[in-house]
Amino acid sequence: MGDLDLGFLAQLVVNGVVTGGVYVLVAIGLTLIFGVLGIVNFAHGELYMLGGYFGLVAATVLKLDFFSALCLAMAGVAILGVIAERVVFRPLRRRDPTDTIITSFGLAVILQNAALLIFGAQPQMIRTGLSRIPVSVWKVSLTMQRAIIPVTALVLVLILHCILRYTWTGRSLRAAAQNSVVASLVGVDINKVAAATFATGAALAAGAGVLMGSVFMMQPSTGSMIALKAFTVVILGGMGSVYGAVGAGFLLGIVESLTAGYVANELKDVVAFLIVILVLLFRPQGLFGTALVKV
């Protein structure tokens, strides 16, 4: 009996790591944008959702293989992110930054309803051959399609780490995160930094959208739910902390999976929001300290 429970527990944890990988990717973009530019992108979930649909179009209309579709969707949504920064966020940079709450929310309303018009409300999915390959370790089994989610997530995090750490773009991003005025004094172009930050965040969200869209059905409204999960992760991990987001993303995925398995499936989504309200009340700096974009 105890042995059986252990297998069930392991399966739940693995399931949690799979969804956690998606949360990590969406949350990193959100936390990066907050850390560098001091704004919260309320349309981030819509970038995730559009990534899923771009991937779907790339896989079905353009007949690309899964990884090409993933790259194309990331590139397409990155361009969209740059446009969004230019139109919605940049005009307000010198004004009250909280006004971007309303403009980015307006952008979310536009993108989600535009997706509804273009792609329709019916749930759709990216079908790949990978979902027919089973992976089985000990008592845990999942499809290859699911197994690549946390792996891809970690690879993307590693690439981001190298960019932030070792390239000039990454250095200017970190400089702007520490102090944008001083950064611009020493020659960092804040407009370029803002564009690069949004491109990176949007690409990561789109990647998450494609990965999730190959495992679960997607709808134009799926983005809002994921965005709120990502907010939870960002707050748990500490606003602006990239590694905090990685830890908190996997943690939230596992907690949700355990709630669904041991308590009740319906409570799974409510748990995240209760966590966010509790953390904001009692530990607003997040579980993992106070870091800005620290790498």
Added chain:
Amino acid sequence: MLKVALAYAAAAFMLLLPMGVTGTYVVHVAIMTMIFAILAMGLDLVLGYCGQYSFAQGAFFGLGAYASALLALHFGLPFVVTLPLAVVIAAAAGVLLGIPALRLSGHFLAITTIAFQIVVYLIMAQWYGLTHGMEGLSGIPAVGSVQILGTTLARFDTPNGMYYLTLALFGLSVLIAVRLARSRIGLEWLAIHDDELLARALGVDSMRRKVLAFAVSAAMAGAAGAILAHYLHSIHPAEFSVWTSATILAMTVIGGRGTVLGPILGAVLLTLLPEVLRSADEFRLIIYGALMIIFVTFFPVGLVGLLRKRGA
């Protein structure tokens, strides 16, 4: 002088409206406009006056509607009892959401209010035993009539009766909003809005003022919800989703934050616009979103601000 004359003219127009039209369509649109005007005015007390971001007005609207409907359906209570109870329940929830607002501001508060909105929506959509899920509640009784000694004084089960009831609550809301805005409380809200630290240094009890803003705002939304439930006789979670909150926010922003007239103008515009542009209904929310961006970026003062500039 002109302002007073215009206000009287508007009041006279509202009072006489049902007599000048045939059919129920215009009256229906007018009732819905007033319901949303109450919601937007309430939100503006929090957003425009107190400077706190809330995406939860749709949730309070839903709490009021479900509270009043459930009390009427399960306990057979009349509207005179369910309306105040719905207002109290919504206000209590407003206080509950106002408490995090004591420690959070800006982006963090906005996220918390979205989370609150989603939790309330999920309860309405998934707690089947209480709310009947997405099917919603139906058979909500109409507001009865007022009878004294066997003679009917007023009937509220007709569209015109409902119109005057809504008008009365709308008028009351305007009165409350204007009185609050012009009182010391309204000034303290504006002080918190401009610089909370400075306001506190000058002796403003920002904690109590913020919670009060949330409570009054939620109470107004609760009243609006109760009217909606007993007017439409059936309610569904979709009427109280985050999109409802977005619509109310758009009304407030477009009309003009920090004024009583602004949210009313916004509600009139955004309720009439879809009626006029029926054929473009699928673009409705896209247009709202675009208007939100355009107004905040280029006309942060809203319609009222633009009108005032023209007048001056």
